[in-house]
Ligand code: G3P
């Protein structure tokens with residue numbers, strides 16, 4: 532993995548080119564030399580870690596229903612590719628374990644705990660999965676856990692304190708100096724919506740010992756001004772737009 536330049540992080544995989552959060556999108560991102568794959572995890576009704584963004588399968592599959600109400604077997608029955616393009620027919624909603632296998636030695640993972648309050652115990656399940664794959668120690672680089680839910684991140688940090696944490700930020704109030712100092716107690720990354728970032732904020736985050744990754748780049752013209760802020764990573768649907 533290349534770490535001496537801005538991290539190229541593929542949002543839900545190379546989701547501009549393949550159906551988001553599928554093995555096809557993750558494989559495409561790896562082929563495009565992404566450093567990290569960003570993905571969203573939730574729990575199936577029977578408590579399995581699955582990779583999908585929305586609370587329902589409706590937008591990104593031919594099925595219907597809430598992830599929390601469907602078993603892994605039911606989630607695996609839906610087609611998660613044809614909504615994007617017929618050529619991806621047959622893509623499935625992956626388990627986290629499948630993405631860990633696919634990416635091992637090829638790209639890091641930026642794993643977002645999605646809708647944490649709907650899934651009590653998801654932090655322990657995630658920690659157990661990382662331990663099972665030997666990814667729970669600081670030398671097993673390439674895993675970052677992020678969430679908008681700061682309480683969930685604190686719970687995860689208490690379980691596996693050596694795994695880096697990223698706080699997703701969509702509100703300016705989380706980027707003031709005092710709040711950043713509070714977040715620095717458990718976070719290694721502050722990952723704001725790109726419209727919130729300024730050079731001063733990036734410098735403040737750096738001065739507090741944390742790194743900055745911005746989301747979500749969807750146009751090539753957005754890249755240069757964001758790089759000029761001095762950020763550490765860019766999260767994009769199009770890994771080919773990011774040149775570190
Ligand atoms: O990684 C940043 C980004 O994924 C956060 O927003 O809605 O795409 O999960 P969302």
Ligand code: CA
Pocket residue numbers: 569570571643
């Ligand atoms: Ca996400």
